[in-house]
Amino acid sequence: MATDMVVVQHANVENGCCKKGPGYATPLDAMSGPRETLIYVTCVYTGTGKEKPDYLATVDIDPSSPTYSKVVHRLPMPYIGDELHHSGWNACSSCHGDPSAARRYLVLPSLVSGRIYAIDTGKDPRAPTLHKVVDPKDIISKTGLAYPHTAHCLASGEIMVSCLGDKDGNAEGNGFLLLDSDFNVKGRWEKPGHSPSFGYDFWYQPRHKTMISSSWGAPSAFTKGFNLQHVSDGLYGRHLHVYSWPEGELKQTLDLGSTGLLPLEVRFLHDPDKDTGFVGCALTSNMVRFFKKPDGSWGHEVSVSVKPVKVQNWILPEMPGLITDFLISLDDRFLYLANWLHGDIRQYNIEDPANPRLTGQVWVGGLIRKGSNVVAEADDGTTYQVDVPDVQGHELRGGPQMIQLSLDGKRLYATNSLFSTWDRQFYPELVEKGSHILQIDVDTENGGLAINPNFFVDFGSEPDGPSLAHEMRYPGGDCTSDIWI
Numbered sequence: 001m002a003t004d005m006v007v008v009q010h011a012n013v014e015n016g017c018c019k020k021g022p023g024y025a026t027p028l029d030a031m032s033g034p035r036e037t038l039i040y041v042t043c044v045y046t047g048t049g050k051e052k053p054d055y056l057a058t059v060d061i062d063p064s065s066p067t068y069s070k071v072v073h074r075l076p077m078p079y080i081g082d083e084l085h086h087s088g089w090n091a092c093s094s095c096h097g098d099p100s101a102a103r104r105y106l107v108l109p110s111l112v113s114g115r116i117y118a119i120d121t122g123k124d125p126r127a128p129t130l131h132k133v134v135d136p137k138d139i140i141s142k143t144g145l146a147y148p149h150t151a152h153c154l155a156s157g158e159i160m161v162s163c164l165g166d167k168d169g170n171a172e173g174n175g176f177l178l179l180d181s182d183f184n185v186k187g188r189w190e191k192p193g194h195s196p197s198f199g200y201d202f203w204y205q206p207r208h209k210t211m212i213s214s215s216w217g218a219p220s221a222f223t224k225g226f227n228l229q230h231v232s233d234g235l236y237g238r239h240l241h242v243y244s245w246p247e248g249e250l251k252q253t254l255d256l257g258s259t260g261l262l263p264l265e266v267r268f269l270h271d272p273d274k275d276t277g278f279v280g281c282a283l284t285s286n287m288v289r290f291f292k293k294p295d296g297s298w299g300h301e302v303s304v305s306v307k308p309v310k311v312q313n314w315i316l317p318e319m320p321g322l323i324t325d326f327l328i329s330l331d332d333r334f335l336y337l338a339n340w341l342h343g344d345i346r347q348y349n350i351e352d353p354a355n356p357r358l359t360g361q362v363w364v365g366g367l368i369r370k371g372s373n374v375v376a377e378a379d380d381g382t383t384y385q386v387d388v389p390d391v392q393g394h395e396l397r398g399g400p401q402m403i404q405l406s407l408d409g410k411r412l413y414a415t416n417s418l419f420s421t422w423d424r425q426f427y428p429e430l431v432e433k434g435s436h437i438l439q440i441d442v443d444t445e446n447g448g449l450a451i452n453p454n455f456f457v458d459f460g461s462e463p464d465g466p467s468l469a470h471e472m473r474y475p476g477g478d479c480t481s482d483i484w485i
Contacts, residue, residue: 023093047420359447434466
C-alpha cells in the first residue's frame with residue numbers, strides 16, 4: 001500500500017493534473033516542478049578488470065533525508081560486459097498531451113554489448129527493477145545496427161535510439177533504431193540510403209520539422225582508446241546531419257571542418273519555436289551554434305572556443321579542454337559545459353545565442369591540477385597548475401564529464417567517467433579508485449558556480465569495488481531528456 005501511494009504521488013506531482021501525460025506543457029512550466037530528490041546513475045564495471053555486471057544506482061539527493069548523497073539502491077544488469085552509458089525515457093514531455101502515456105521505464109542502451117534494458121521505475125522509484133532486455137541479436141538481424149547510444153522518446157510512444165555502427169564496429173553501418181512502446185524492434189527510423197556518415201547524439205525540433213545528429217567515430221576505433229592517428233585516418237567525425245522530421249530524409253550535411261572535430265552532444269534550445277542550438281566539439285573544444293537560414297537551409301558558426309593549453313609531460317604539446325558534455329537551462333538563459341581534460345565546468349549566458357558570455361567557472365579536477373605530473377605553460381613561458389579543492393576530505397579524481405541540471409537551474413550535478421577505455425588511458429586512477437558525483441551551486445541571478453561542500457557521492461567504496469559513474473537522470477525528467485513539441 002505504501003509503495004502504491006508513492007507511485008501515485010510521484011505521478012500526480014509530475015503530471016500536475018491526472019488528465020495530462022508525462023512531463024510538463026512547456027519548458028518554463030518544468031522549471032517550477034518539484035525539487036529533485038532522487039537521481040539514477042549508470043555505473044560501469046566493464047573495462048575495469050572486474051568481472052561484475054554494470055548497474056543502475058539510485059542516489060538520494062534530498063538534503064532533508066538521512067541518506068542524502070548516498071547510494072540507496074543498486075540494480076545489477078543480468079549480463080557482464082555491457083558498458084552502460086547514456087539513458088533515456090520511454091515517455092517525456094513530448095507525450096504531455098497523451099493522458100495514456102506515463103514516464104515509467106528508463107531506457108539503458110549498452111554501448112559495447114548492444115543490449116538495451118528497460119528499467120521499471122514506477123513500482124518503487126527508489127528501487128527500480130528490470131522490465132525487459134532487448135536482445136542485440138534481434139536488433140542486428142532486423143536492422144544491422146549495433147553500439148546503441150542515445151535514447152529519446154517520441155510523441156508517438158515509440159523510442160528512438162542512435163546506434164554508432166554495425167556489429168563489426170564499422171561506422172558505415174550506423175543509424176537510428178526504432179522500438180515500439182513495448183520495446184519491440186520495429187526497424188530503422190531513417191529512410192533507406194539516408195544513414196549518417198557517423199553516429200552519436202541527436203535532438204529533434206518538431207515545429208521546424210528537423211532532427212540534427214552528431215558524429216563521434218567508428219566503434220572499431222573509439223572502443224580501443226583514443227588514437228590521434230585515427231582522426232587523420234577518417235575514423236572520427238566532424239559533421240552534423242540534418243534530417244526531415246519525422247520523415248527521416250537526410251536533407252543536409254554540415255561539415256564543421258577542422259574547428260569541429262568530434263562533435264558529440266547536440267541540443268536545440270528548449271523553446272520549441274526556436275530554430276537554433278549547439279553542439280560540443282570535443283577534440284577542438286569548440287561550441288558550434290547551428291541555425292536555420294532565411295532560405296530554410298541550416299548554417300553553423302563557432303560560438304565558444306576553449307583554447308588548448310600548452311603543457312609539459314603529456315602525450316601532446318598542447319592539451320584540448322575536451323568538451324564531453326554540455327546542457328542548456330530550461331529557460332534557455334545559460335549553457336553549461338564540461339572540459340574533461342582541463343578539469344573545469346563553465347557557465348555561459350546565451351540570452352543572445354550568437355554571442356555567449358562566460359559568467360561562471362569552477363575547477364573540479366583535470367590533468368593540470370596541483371599535484372599532477374602535467375604542468376601548464378603560460379604565454380610568457382612560466383608554468384602553473386590549478387587549485388582543485390578536496391570535498392569532505394576526498395581528493396577529486398578525473399575531470400568533469402556528464403552533467404545534469406536541476407529543473408530550477410540552481411544545482412548542477414557532475415560525474416567524471418567518459419568511457420572505460422578512455423578513462424584508463426587518461427585517468428587510470430579513476431579506474432582504480434572509482435568515480436564520484438559532485439553538486440555545483442549555480443548563481444542564476446549574476447552568474448557563477450561553486451562546489452557544494454555538503455554533497456559528495458563516492459563510487460570508490462561500492463560493495464563490489466570502485467565503479468565508473470556516467471549519465472544521470474531524475475525520475476521526473478530533466479533538461480537533457482525532455483523535448484517539447
